[in-house]
Amino acid sequence: xxxxxxxxxxxxxxxxxxxxxxxxxxxxxxxxxxxxxxxxxxxxxxxxxxxxxxxxxxxxxxxxxxxxxxxxxxxxxxxxxxxxxxxxxxxxxxxxxxxxxxxxxxxxxxxxxxxxxxxxxxxxxxxxxxxxxxxxxxxxxxxxxxxxxxxxxxxxxxxxxxxxxxxxxxxxxxxxxxxxxxxxxxxxxxxxxxxxxxxxxxxxxxxxxxxxxxxxxxxxxxxxxxxxxxxxxxxxxxxxxxxxxxxxxxxxxxxxxxxxxxxxxxxxxxxxxxxxxxxxxxxxxxxxxxxxxxxxxxxxxxxxxxxxxxxxxxxxxxxxxxxxxxxxxxxxxxxxxxxxxxxxxxxxxxxxxxxxxxxxxxxxxxxxxxxxxxxxxxxxxxxxxxxxxxxxxxxxxxxxxxxx
Numbered sequence: 321x322x323x324x325x326x327x328x329x330x331x332x333x334x335x336x337x338x339x340x341x342x343x344x345x346x347x348x349x350x351x352x353x354x355x356x357x358x359x360x361x362x363x364x365x366x367x368x369x370x371x372x373x374x375x376x377x378x379x380x381x382x383x384x385x386x387x388x389x390x391x392x393x394x395x396x397x398x399x400x401x402x403x404x405x406x407x408x409x410x411x412x413x414x415x416x417x418x419x420x421x422x423x424x425x426x427x428x429x430x431x432x433x434x435x436x437x438x439x440x441x442x443x444x445x446x447x448x449x450x451x452x453x454x455x456x457x458x459x460x461x462x463x464x465x466x467x468x469x470x471x472x473x474x475x476x477x478x479x480x481x482x483x484x485x486x487x488x489x490x491x492x493x494x495x496x497x498x499x500x501x502x503x504x505x506x507x508x509x510x511x512x513x514x515x516x517x518x519x520x521x522x523x524x525x526x527x528x529x530x531x532x533x534x535x536x537x538x539x540x541x542x543x544x545x546x547x548x549x550x551x552x553x554x555x556x557x558x559x560x561x562x563x564x565x566x567x568x569x570x571x572x573x574x575x576x577x578x579x580x581x582x583x584x585x586x587x588x589x590x591x592x593x594x595x596x597x598x599x600x601x602x603x604x605x606x607x608x609x610x611x612x613x614x615x616x617x618x619x620x621x622x623x624x625x626x627x628x629x630x631x632x633x634x635x636x637x638x639x640x641x642x643x644x645x646x647x648x649x650x651x652x653x654x655x656x657x658x659x660x661x662x663x664x665x666x667x668x669x670x671x672x673x674x675x676x677x678x679x680x681x682x683x684x685x686x687x688x689x690x691x692x693x694x695x696x697x698x699x700x701x702x703x704x705x706x707x708x709x710x711x712x713x714x715x716x717x718x719x720x721x722x723x724x
Contacts, residue, residue, distance in 0.1 A: 353426050353429075353431060355431070355468035355469075355501065355503075356387060356388055356430075356431045356468070357654075358469075358503050358534065359653070359654045359655055360387050360388040360431070360654045361388050361431075361433050361468070361469035361503045361505075362503070362505070362534070362535070362578065362610055362611040362612065362613070362653070362654070363388060363611075363612055363613065363650040363651070363653040363654040364388035364389055364390040364432070364433050364469070364613060364650070365386070365389065365390060365613055365614050365615075365616060365617045365620070365646070365647055365650050366390045366391075366392050366435060366613065366614070366615045366616040366617065367389045367390065367391055367392070367616060367617040367618065368391075368392050368393075368616065368618050368634075369391055369406075369417065369418045369421045370406055370407060370410060370417060370418065371407060371618075371634070372616070372618040372619075372634035372635045373618060373634075373635040374421075374618060375617060375618060375620075375621070377389060377421055377424055377425050377430075378424050378425075378428060379644075380617060380620075380644050380647055381425070381428050381430055383643065383644045383647075383659065384644050384647045384648050384651050384658050384659065385648075385651045385656050385657070385658045385659055386430070386644075386647050386650060386651050387429065387430040387431065387654070387656075388430060388431055388432065388433065388469075388654070389425060389430070389432045389433070389617070390432070390433050390434075390435050390471055390613060391418065391421070391422075391432050391433070391434050391435065392434075392435040392438055392473070392616075393406070393407060393435055393436065393437060393438040393441070393473065394406065394412070394434060394435070394436040394437075394444070394458070394461055395407060395408040395436075395437070395438070395441040395442060395443060395444070396408065396441075396442040396443060396444050396446065396447040396448075397409075397411075398441075398442070400447065401447060402444060402447050402448040402449070402453055402454070402457055403457060403460070404436075404444065404457050404458065404460055404461050406418060407441070408441045408442065412460060412461060412464060413460075413464075415464075418465075419464075419465070422465055431468060431469075432465070432467070432469075433467065433468075433469035433470060433471055433503065433505075434461055434462075434465065434467055434469075434470055434471070435470075435471040435473050435507075436458060436461070436470065436471065436472055436473065437472060437473035437474055437475065437478065437488070438473045438475070439473075439475050439476060440476075443478040443484060443488070444457050444458065444487075444488075444491075445478055445481075445484040445485065445486075445487035445488035445491065446477075446478050446481060446484040446487075448487055450487060450490070451486065451487050451489075451490025451491050451493075451494060452490075452491075452494065454487040454488065454490065454491035455490070455491035455492075455494035455495055455498075457491075458470070458491055458495055459495065459498070459499075462495065462499060462502070467502070468501065468502065468503060469502065469503035469504075469505075470495065470502060470503070470504055470505075471504075471505045471506075471507060472488055472492050472504070472505070472506045472507065472533075473507045473508075474488055474506060474507065474508050474522055475507075475508060475509050475539075476509075479508060479509075479518045479519070479521075479522055480518050482521070482525075485521070485522050485525050486525060486529075489522070489525045489526050489529055489531055490529060490531075492504055492506065492531060492533060493529055493530070493531040496531070496533070503534050504533040504534055505533060505534055505535050505536075505537055505578060505611055506522075506526070506533045506535070506536050506537065507537045507538075507539060507578070507580050508522055508536070508537070508538060508539070509538065509539050509542075509543065510538035510539050510540035510541070510543060510545075510551075510554050510558065511540075511543050511554065512543065512544065512545075512550065512553070512554060512557075513554070513557055514538065514554055514555075514557035514558030514559075514560065514561045515538050515558055515561060519538070520561060520565070523536065523561065523562070523565045523566075524565065527565055527566060532566075532576065533576075534576070534610055534611075535576050535577060535578040535609075535610035535611045536558075536562065536576060536577060536578065537577070537578030537579060537580045537611050537613070538554065538555070538558050538578075538579070538580065539580045539581070539582070539615075540554040540555065540579070540581070541581060541582040541586040541587075541588070541590055541592065542582070542586050542587050542588045542590070542679070543588070543679070543681070544588075544590075544678050544679045544681055544684075545586075545590050545679075546590060546678065547591070547592065547593075547596050548592070548595070548596035548597075548599035548600050548603075549599075551579070551581070551592075551596070551600050552599065552600060552603045555577065555579060555600075555603065555604075555607075555609075558577060559573045559574055559577055559607075560573075562576060562577060571608070574607045574608055574609050574610075575608060575609075575610055576610060577607075577609050577610060577611075578609060578610050578611025578612065578613070579600055579604055579609065579611065579612050579613070580611070580613050580614065580615065581597065581600060581613075581614040581615070582614060582615050582619075583597065583614050583615070583616075583619055583620060583637050583639075583646040584619060584636075584637025584638045584639040584641070584646075585627075585628070585631075585632045585633075585637065585638035585639065586632065587632050588679035588680075588693075588694075589630075589632070589676045589679060589693045589694070589695070589696055589724070590676075590679055591639065591676075593639060594641065594645060594646070594649075597614070597646060597649045598649065600612070601649050601652060601653060604653065605653065612649070612650065612653040613650065614646060614649075614650070616634075617644075617647060618634060618635050619633065619634065619635065619636055619637045620637065620641075620643070620644050620645065620646045620647055621635075621636050621637065621641070621643045621644070622636060622637065622639075622640060622641050622642075622643070623636035623637065623638050624636075626638075626639065626640040626641075627639070627640075630696045630723050630724065631696055632696075675724060676693035676698060676724040677691040677692050677693045677698050677699075677724070678691075678692060678693065679692065679693055679694070680692040680693065680694040680699065680709075680710055682706075682707045682709075683706075683707070684706070685704070685705075685706045686701040686704070686705045686706065686717075688701055688702060688703050688704070689701060691721070692710065693724055694709070694710040695710070696723055696724065697710070697720055697721065697722060697723050697724060698720075698721040698722065698723075698724045699718040699719065699720060699721060700718070700719045700721055701717055701718060701719075702717050702718065702719055703717050704717070705717035705718070
């Protein structure tokens with residue numbers, strides 16, 4: 321999911337971080353509404369306001385009853401540095417486009433959280449010199465938009481960088497301390513075991529710094545997942561990781577746990593239907609989890625054709641659906657009742673004659689005859705293989721079995 325850079329001196333960084341409380345109050349006085357109930361920030365789906373054919377936030381609110389949006393992504397500038405930008409290219413200080421989107425949402429009684437990081441791009445934790453300067457950069461975002469909530473999306477490549485994660489977690493702690501009432505979520509990749517080695521290291525860094533956000537959320541997709549059962553199993557195992565890391569009991573761990581899904585076809589060719597979302601929603605509410613969100617509202621509409629030719633898109637879901645149908649699960653998690661809508665279209669398999677196998681994993685070991693899916697095709701291993709991307713080469717270990 322995200323991308324940003326440019327550096328303040330250490331003294332200036334500490335000064336900005338220390339001014340956090342005043343800055344948030346000033347932001348609220350300059351036009352930000354009173355905070356929504358935290359359940360809305362916990363339910364806010366991701367929206368890219370400048371990329372992936374941004375939908376009309378007002379239309380989504382009218383159609384679904386949604387009140388909160390997770391705007392993505394704040395990154396370091398592509399040219400380097402420690403100042404925040406949208407997507408690595410749009411300066412925060414001169415922004416009017418995103419501000420206009422926020423104004424529209426707030427004029428209808430809603431609010432936003434801002435997500436920092438995401439997949440791809442350069443993160444501020446990688447380019448700022450320490451936690452204080454990283455926090456000072458993020459404080460600019462909180463102050464400009466009068467934020468009541470912020471999301472740390474910690475994944476590749478920065479969550480493989482010990483210094484970057486130390487900066488990000490340290491910055492999150494500073495922002496939490498200097499902006500009383502700020503809702504803070506931390507999002508990281510999910511695996512069949514809950515989360516991987518780097519995710520566990522991130523949790524240990526949080527423990528060492530004495531930092532506890534409102535929740536730690538995992539993204540159980542793009543990792544060989546197949547429907548809701550595999551996702552709820554990962555959430556159960558992640559709960560165990562939270563218990564063992566922080567010494568929490570099961571209920572406390574669930575109260576600090578979140579789910580961040582992907583609607584429709586994932587990047588790895590997995591499919592998550594409306595029924596899957598309902599199952600995970602039921603799991604999240606019955607276990608009193610803190611967060612339920614998804615990537616993304618830009619994708620919460622039907623492609624043409626509905627299956628998008630078996631491809632993943634950033635601006636539609638690749639499954640049969642009514643517009644903004646997945647957003648209604650977020651509304652339900654927040655405790656509201658969405659407006660009525662037309663029935664869900666009957667799902668059409670992407671290719672009834674050739675369903676996708678389990679997603680290829682760079683870390684898995686495959687032997688002759690093993691089958692995987694990758695980039696919209698099924699592949700069969702011709703011999704032993706590990707970390708060799710399926711590409712159809714005559715000399716490679718994978719045989720292309722056609723689209724799925």
